[in-house]
Amino acid sequence: MNPDYQKPGIKYLQGEWKQDSVPAQKRLVTYSLxxxxxxxxxxxxxxxxVSKVNYGADTCMGSGHWAEYIKGTYTQKQDTLHLKGEFCTANGGYKDEKTCFRYGDYEEFFKVKQIKDSLIQFTSTSNVIPINARLVKRTNCIPKPL
Structure with a gap:
């Protein structure tokens, strides 16, 4: 049976986080924030x-700038954060296979290191560039019905 409400999640993660830059960003051919x-x-x-290389149709690539969106649920065991969800539209809606870029399921594992209360480093198990994210807005969990 599915639960009636969201689970409370992990308190220190609650809120909005933003990565402003990546190391050696100007020298990279392609990078993501x-x-x-x-x-x-x-x-x-x-x-x-952001990419200096055109990988495909410019209607998707937006002259070297594009965005993808993912929504789902997460769990954390010790220092490993597990994100599991699906690619979606900017408003969280269903993204079908006829659209640009990736669609369908998303699953990633990150090693998480809290540097400060307002700075977290996410290191993907499939990427060498860590995500250093700063806290933009702290929120509290108010479980919503499922």
Missing amino acids: YDLKFSCDSFFMKVST
């Missing part, structure tokens, strides 16, 4: 990518 929002046991993530 992350905006993350944690609300109770759910997350919403915007991945803004």
